[in-house]
Structures are given as C-alpha cells and as structure tokens.
Amino acid sequence: MSPLSTVLQEKYAKIQDETWGCVVKPILLLLSLLTALPIQAQTRLNMTEGVTDISQKVYGLHMTILIICAVIGVVVFGIMFWAIIHHRKSKGAQAAQFHESTKIEILWTIIPFVILIAMAVPATKTLIAMEDASESDLTVQITGSQWKWHYRYFDQGVEFYSLLGTLPQQIQGQVAKGQNYLLEVDHPLVLPTDRKIRFLITSDDVIHSWWMPAFAVKKDAVPGFINEAWTRINEPGIYRGQCAELCGKDHGFMPIVVDARTGAEFDDWLANAQTRQAEAKAAEQELLAMQMSMDESMALGEQTYQKVCAACHQANGEGIPGAFPALKGSELILKDKAAHIHIVLYGKAGTAMQSFNKQLSLKELAAVITYERNAWGNDTKDVIQPSDIEQARQGQ
Incomplete structure (x- = not known):
C-alpha cells in the first residue's frame, strides 16, 4: 500500500470518528430519551394526561409536537456543528462562493411546509373536538366574581357559591398549612362521570379564567359574554384548578375544586341538594x-x-x-x-x-x-x- 493511500485511510477514519461523535451519538442519545418519554410522562416537569378523552388527546398532541421539535433541533444542530468542525479554517477549508440556489430554496420551503401540515392536522382535529359542546346531558353555568365562583345547574333548581376553604390562620402563618393549601373550597362543583357536561362561563365584574388541568378546560370568564366549554370525566375523584387570570388582589385565593362522582352518586347528591335548597327558601320565609x-x-x-x-x-x-x-x-x-x-x-x-x-x-x-x-x-x-x-x- 502506498504512503498516500495510508494517509487517506487515516484521514477517512478520523472523519468517521468525528462524525460519530458530533452527529450520530447525539441522535442516538435523543432516540433513547424519546423512547423513555412515555415512561417519564407523569413527572412533575411534564403535562399530565388528565381524566378526560380530550385531555388525553391534548397530552398526545403535546408529546407528538415535542418529539418532532426535538428531532428537528438535533438534526439541524447536528448538521450545523458537523459543518463547523469539518469546514473550519484551521483545516484549510475555503468558503464557497455562490449567490442564490433555486433547488435549496425550494427544499427549505417544502420541508418546513410538510412538517407544519403534519403538525396542523392532528392539532386542528383536537381543537375542533374541544369546541364541540353539542348534545350535552347537563349544563352548568359558571360565574366568576371577586373572588369566588358561582355554579348553577340548568333546569335543576340548584345553585351555590364556592369560596376558598383554607383557614385565614394558615394564610397568616399562624398554624401549619394543610396538604391542599389554597386549593380547597367550602362547596366543590359536583359532576357526574357518565355524562357530557356543558359549561357556560361568564363573569360578574372583571375577567377571570376557569382552569381545570385534569379536564383540559381553560376558558375566560368575561363580563357581558358567555364562553362555552365541555367535558366528559372518565374517573371519579377530586380534581383541583385555579383562576388563571390576574383578577385582583385576591387572585391567588380563588381555587376550583370538582368532585366527580358516578352517575348514581351524582343523582343522589342532586336530589339532596334540591331538597336542601327548597328547605332553605322555606326557612327564609319564616325568618321574615x-x-x-x-x-x-x-x-x-x-x-x-x-x-x-x-x-x-x-x-x-x-x-x-x-x-x-x-x-x-x-x-x-x-x-x-x-x-x-x-x-x-x-x-x-x-x-x-x-x-x-x-x-x-x-x-x-x-x-x-x-x-x-x-x-x-x-x-x-x-x-x-x-x-x-x-x-x-x-x-x-
């Protein structure tokens, strides 16, 4: 083998090693991380899947877009760093001299367009599903005011206010804070798990925002307007949210708590609530x-x-x-x-x-x-x- 061939082989081997270190290794590392993402999905640093079909669609869309963006980032930066290392001045590289390239311009226009379309299709389907509140089984009017929520069940004769349940002594630091500090209320919103629930959201005073992460529901409550949302809860349980709009000095003391119950349990609760409110109205008349x-x-x-x-x-x-x-x-x-x-x-x-x-x-x-x-x-x-x-x- 000639000395020239030996030198060329050594240079080729060196290029392979550098390419492996700069491009291939990061891509393999990314792929290993992406395969682990579903396992780590419920960590506190990521979105939660929630307990509704819509919230799980939102979570799946989030993970899909995250993976696409991560792959694009690694590929683009990998190519960029490879080009920087292999075409640096110290190696004698000479900058190419050219003006415009129709092929490259077409390529870098088509590729992002295709990627955006691939991302837009599932995103649009999810957004359309989130806005479809038709054919609901139960309608609840949610009215925000400083700093509490008012809930009214349409055609059921039941309505009540939901206020912060955290003790003032906890807020003032006089006693130890509870597990659900500032995320507890005196009267939670009780909902069934076997029905489609429509929300009509408005406000009495300033702009509020009714946000329940587990349902993937977040709608502004605007004075004089009614915004619409919906949910169908898959699992009974207690779910917590907050007002997500800066609505005044006590904005941080306006939590949301939903008590999701099975259909039979909800029907029992509703019947009892109707009886209690009827008795309360009768008692008020006696007070006169x-x-x-x-x-x-x-x-x-x-x-x-x-x-x-x-x-x-x-x-x-x-x-x-x-x-x-x-x-x-x-x-x-x-x-x-x-x-x-x-x-x-x-x-x-x-x-x-x-x-x-x-x-x-x-x-x-x-x-x-x-x-x-x-x-x-x-x-x-x-x-x-x-x-x-x-x-x-x-x-x-």
Whole structure:
C-alpha cells in the first residue's frame, strides 16, 4: 500500500470518528430519551394526561409536537456543528462562493411546509373536538366574581357559591398549612362521570379564567359574554384548578375544586341538594316574622363580615385608602340606612363592591348590615331585621 493511500485511510477514519461523535451519538442519545418519554410522562416537569378523552388527546398532541421539535433541533444542530468542525479554517477549508440556489430554496420551503401540515392536522382535529359542546346531558353555568365562583345547574333548581376553604390562620402563618393549601373550597362543583357536561362561563365584574388541568378546560370568564366549554370525566375523584387570570388582589385565593362522582352518586347528591335548597327558601320565609336581638345580630354579623367583607374593608373597618372605602365613620352608614342596605344587596357599578343579594342568606344580610352600623364606634343602635332586607328587595 502506498504512503498516500495510508494517509487517506487515516484521514477517512478520523472523519468517521468525528462524525460519530458530533452527529450520530447525539441522535442516538435523543432516540433513547424519546423512547423513555412515555415512561417519564407523569413527572412533575411534564403535562399530565388528565381524566378526560380530550385531555388525553391534548397530552398526545403535546408529546407528538415535542418529539418532532426535538428531532428537528438535533438534526439541524447536528448538521450545523458537523459543518463547523469539518469546514473550519484551521483545516484549510475555503468558503464557497455562490449567490442564490433555486433547488435549496425550494427544499427549505417544502420541508418546513410538510412538517407544519403534519403538525396542523392532528392539532386542528383536537381543537375542533374541544369546541364541540353539542348534545350535552347537563349544563352548568359558571360565574366568576371577586373572588369566588358561582355554579348553577340548568333546569335543576340548584345553585351555590364556592369560596376558598383554607383557614385565614394558615394564610397568616399562624398554624401549619394543610396538604391542599389554597386549593380547597367550602362547596366543590359536583359532576357526574357518565355524562357530557356543558359549561357556560361568564363573569360578574372583571375577567377571570376557569382552569381545570385534569379536564383540559381553560376558558375566560368575561363580563357581558358567555364562553362555552365541555367535558366528559372518565374517573371519579377530586380534581383541583385555579383562576388563571390576574383578577385582583385576591387572585391567588380563588381555587376550583370538582368532585366527580358516578352517575348514581351524582343523582343522589342532586336530589339532596334540591331538597336542601327548597328547605332553605322555606326557612327564609319564616325568618321574615322573626326579630333578631342586637347581640345575636352582632355575633352573626361579625362572622359574616370576616368571611366576605374584611378582605377589602379590613377587619377594623378602616378600608384601604384609594382602593376600598372605610366603613368606620362612613357618612353613608351613619346617615342613610336605606342606601346602606341597597349597596350591600346590589353592589355599586364600576367598583369592586359586588352584590351580596344571592351570596348571603336573609339572616346573614341583616346581621352583617347591623354589625357594620354598630361596630368600630359607629353605634347607630339600629338592628336590621330580615323583613327589612325583604322590603328593600321588593322596593328595588
């Protein structure tokens, strides 16, 4: 063998080694990682598959696009680094001199186009399926307000508010935080697992967003508009979400909890809820004839105030200057009882003061107004009765 042939063989072997290290090895490493992706799919660094067919389609689409992007990245960077190493100046490489290449331009236009079409087809199918809320078995209206959710089951006579269930002492760091800190509510949304559920989502005040990752449902709640979504849950269980729109100072205290039950269990719950709400309405009518004492009103009123009013107006009634008015020494409270009742019942347009007419019972409304009129030195001596609230409602 001639010395020239030996040199050429050595150079060829060196090129093979460099190509293996720069291109082949990374590609093999990528392929090994991709084969392990389904196994690692449920780690905290990745999306979850969820418990609905749509959420699993979204997860599959996510994994498909991720793999395509990863392969493109490795191939492109592999070729780029190979070219840099094998055509570097120190090896005597000379830069090619050319202007335009119709073949290359056609190639780098067609290849991305084909890849995008391949990605767009499954993505479009999934998006169309996500928007098809037709032929639903149950409709639930979801209304966001600062900072709670209101749920109403159409044609079932059941509706309720769902508020943060985490204790204030946990938020203030006075006691240990629970397992579901800031992700627990007093009344979860109860849904069946054997039916298609349609959501009608809107808002009373600002823009909220109802987000349930396990269902792959995320829809904005916009005042004056109704957005539509749907789900069909495959597995019973407790699922947690949050408001995903920055909706004000207590945005982080607006969780969503769904209690998914089998069809029979849901039917039992719905029947019991209908009975409880009918009994509550009958009990409210009986309240119209009762007379609450000052002590009873102040005790219940303080509890209600701390639950629904103190976040804005503060526990001491002094409010937050420039944001929420003080109730302590308020001219409206001290001098205009009718206006005080009206603003608690119906809120004030253009402000954060929302309506509590449907959020609180007759007794709670009367008690909290009594408390505000007599706490912090206001001392009007007025005791508001449930009949006063009903009269204000009739005179609306």
